[in-house]
Amino acid sequence: MKRLAAYFAGAALLAGMLAAPAWSGxxxxxxxxxxxxxxxxxxxxxxxxxxxxxxxxxxxxxxxxxxxxxxxxxxxxxxxxxxxxxxxxxxxxxxxxxxxxxxxxxxxxxxxxxxxxxxxxxxxxxxxxxxxxxxxxxxxxxxxxxxxxxxxxxxxxxxxxxFQPGPRKLDASKTAEWNRGADIVIGPGHCGTCHTPKTFLGADTSAALTGASLDGWFAPDITANARRGVGGWSVAELVAYLKTGHNSHSMASGPMAEAISYSTSKMDDSDLKAIAVYLKHVPASSAAAGSALAADDPHMRAGAEIYQDNCAACHGMDGKGENAIFPPLAGNPIVGQTSAETLARVVLAGTQSADTKGAPTQPAMPSFAWRLNDAQLADVLSYVRGNWGGGGPVSAGTVAQLRRDLRPNRR
Amino acid sequence: MLDNRPLKMCRRRFLASVAALPALTGGAFAHTMPHSLPWSPFAGDPPKPINPLGWYFLTPSEVITVEAIVDRLIPADHLSPGGKDAGCAVFIDRQLAGSFGKSSHLYNKGPFLPGLPTQGYQGELTPSGRYRIGLKALEDHVRAANAGKSFAELTGEQQDAILSGLEEGKITLKLAPGFSTRQFFELLLQNTMEGFFADPLYGGNKDMASWKMIGFPGARYDYRDYVEKYNQPYPHGPVSIMSGAPGWNVKG
Incomplete structure (x- = not known):
């Protein structure tokens, strides 16, 4: 028995010595x-x-x-x-x-x-x-x-x-922090890959970081727009979002949850602050997100009832949510984007927030695809946008299309 | 019992413990739990609504009898529709055709021993079997005592008298051993009430009629805005699991 143990010990040591160099090159x-x-x-x-x-x-x-x-x-x-x-x-x-x-x-x-x-x-x-x-x-x-x-x-x-190769030019009129933020956002951080609208050939337009649709999600506006972008967030709130995936305005889900888990949550705090400072100086977008329906519109009334019966238990009739568990809808940039794609997707398929060291709980939103039909889902989204986002109404056809796109194999 | 001998380090023991190191530390890595909690899109296990058409267990003549019974147990009045219009017979039919009727959730093998009265039916018949035997015995009894008329052909008063007789033990039907007439009546009454008050997706409680009658708000789960509004009626109508509430739909 002891001899056997010694044999294995020798074999393991030998294997360890052989394996190590092959790993590291x-x-x-x-x-x-x-x-x-x-x-x-x-x-x-x-x-x-x-x-x-x-x-x-x-x-x-x-x-x-x-x-x-x-x-x-x-x-x-x-x-x-x-x-x-x-x-x-x-x-x-x-x-x-x-x-x-x-x-x-x-x-x-x-x-x-x-x-x-x-x-x-x-x-x-x-x-x-x-x-x-x-x-x-x-x-x-x-x-x-x-x-x-x-x-x-x-x-x-x-x-x-x-394609425009070459390094970004230092802007001497701005602080070193701003320049560092710009270097990350425009360079390795490649925020614009998702957040900047594209031409028909998939190249960035000049409307940098004003929000774009990708892979069944709408990457939101992250300009200094106070309503839809990050203009209404303080630098500290923006840093908290990038570091933990959560702040008092919103919770990250979808591709941004991944980007936060893999990337921003692991960045140095000084770099996160630089990114926040830079983003808050990106010229605010101006495109309108449409105008809300009148409160007595039949679709708004139906939406209000659906909201009361399905959403209010967590998000509250006042749309304020519960801190750190249920994100608010009032003041949440996702609600007021030019496209309701992400909002509709989250209600249809449900979602789970980002997984980070700072916020490991990952609150999740259940799927309502089985309970609300296309018209009902559209009406409740129109209500939420009309009430708290300033965004235009959502049509049942939009929801139907999204439902088909997300689950192409179901009738 | 502790071994008090000093632990001596010898060459063999040293080699063995060094050999154990990679195995132990390797194991620690292998068992690290991934950070993310399990989650998948479109997750949910919604109940399957019944098909409202046709009959799945009851025969046409049984349907007529059951509809007559549920309409006497819950007669239509100014408070609510009757048991038949509320869909209680449909509910009972779907339940008997499903896992309840087959007792598929219960141990259903012998030995079958007589139980205490509080333990309910202890025999080998499934609920669907008890309905089949019970409804036939009821019809046989009614036809014999009423010159060939079936239960559904009797007047309301006559039907009430028969149902009371079943409940109070004045009528004894020819059922199976261990299956009493009173147990049959209680099964009918229990399932009728279930059909009347269960969520409409199971076939009964049409248009949430019973919930409107008693002021039950249905499948809701948050009353924080109302919990301190004492002595005021809750202002919202009922909500069903699958079809929601009438106000969810824009008319036209």
Whole structure:
């Protein structure tokens, strides 16, 4: 017995010695890996490149774009299926120019137009970190884009039209904090990838950060607009939201909950404050979110009854919710967006708030798809928007379409 | 019993404990719980509403008898519709066709021993079996005592007299061993009340008639705004689980 134990001990030690070098590759510089890890947090690489419940960086779930489904590939240092064979220069070209080794063009779902603003040093650190993570052998899922978007060479034209490489110019009239915030938001943070409206070819319009539809969610306005954006939030409230996913105005869900869990909740407090300071200075959006129905409109009356019977128990007849458990609707930016997509989706499918160290409870909203028909759901949303968002009414057709989009396999 | 011998470190023991280290620490990583709580979109387990059409268990003649019975147990008056119009017979039919009728939620094998009166029916018949036997025995009794007329063909007073007779033990039907006439009556009465007061999605309580009658607000769960408004009636009408309230729909 003792001999057996000794044998296993020897075998385990030997295996440990053999396994360790295979993991870490060539001598990594600790500081580089450490800094690179922070770049991966700023860039939220995890958000797209990891499947829910899957191995870190081994490839992501489908991202449904207007052009078809895109799957973020395996970016672990596995030589055969990941980026283990890439040189630092090849990595930099992919991250900052959207060209992978062999000349294959990446789609801007990989936010290289934003990452192009990163310094070469930051990207070199990121490379060192990515080469240090656990390699996973897993073939990436090919993207499924419709013709003609599936022709990658077209991205050469796209880049010529829209791609603006080079670092962001320092604005000397602003504080160092503002400039740091701008660097993160415009660069690795790539906030505009979701929050900036796109042209018909998927490039950013000039209406930066005014809110956009993506993957069945409406990424809200995050300009200084006091009603729909973050203009009504203090810097501290905005930092709390990015750090914990929750504040007294709203709770993060959907893709933002992921971005917060993987990325912003792990950023340094000073960087979160810089982001908040910058966002509060982004020129406020001006597009109207439509006008509310009159209070005595039949749809508002029906909506009021539905709200009283289904929503008020948690969110209150006054729409104020309960602190830290039930988000308020009054003053919640999600309610007043130009599109009711997120609001409707949350009521239809339910949702769960972000998972962070600072707020691990993750309050969840139940699905009402089984209880409210399209007309009833539209009326209650019109009531909520009319009462507390200043947004225009929602039609039953919009809800019906969303219901079909979210559950295409049900009649 | 503690072993008081000093623990001596020898080469073998050292190697064994070093070997155990990766196994132990590795185990700790493997058992780390993921942060996120389980959740999935569209989660929910709503009850399945009954199909309002047709009959699933009762035969046509049984339907006529049951409808007549529920209409005497809950007669139509100025307070509410009768048991038949409220859908009590539909409710009973769907329950007998489902898990209640089959006793699928109960232990239903022998030995079958006589129980105490407080324990209710202890025999081998499922509720659907008791209805089948009970309704036939009732019809046989009524036809024999009323020159061939069925229960439904009698006047209201005659029907009431028969139902009272079942309840008070004045009438003894030919049922199965261990299944008393009183137990049959109590089963009918119990299920009729359930049909009258249960959520409309199960077939009875049409248009929430019974809830309106007694002022029950239905499937609501928050009364904070009213809990301190003493001696004032609650202002909102009832809500059902699946079909909500009439005010949820814009007319036209």
């Amino acid at each position: 060539a001598e990594p510089d600790y500081q580089q890996v450490h800094d690179g890890r922070y770049q991966a947090i700023l860039g939220d690489c995890m958000g797209c490149h990891t499947q829910p419940g899957g191995r870190a960086f081994a490839g992501g779930a489908a991202l449904e774009t207007g052009f078809g489904a895109i799957f973020a590939p395996n970016i672990t240092p596995d030589a055969a299926t990941g980026i283990g064979g890439w040189s630092e220069e090849q990595f930099r070209r992919a991250v900052k120019q959207g060209v992978s080794p062999g000349g294959k063009r990446l789609y801007p779902a990989m936010p290289y137009p934003s990452y192009a603003k990163m310094s070469d040093e930051d990207v070199a650190n990121l490379y060192a970190y990515m080469q240090s993570v656990e390699p996973v052998q897993r073939r990436s899922t090919p993207s499924r884009l419709r013709f003609p978007y599936n022709i990658r060479a077209l991205m050469i034209v796209w880049n010529w039209l829209y």
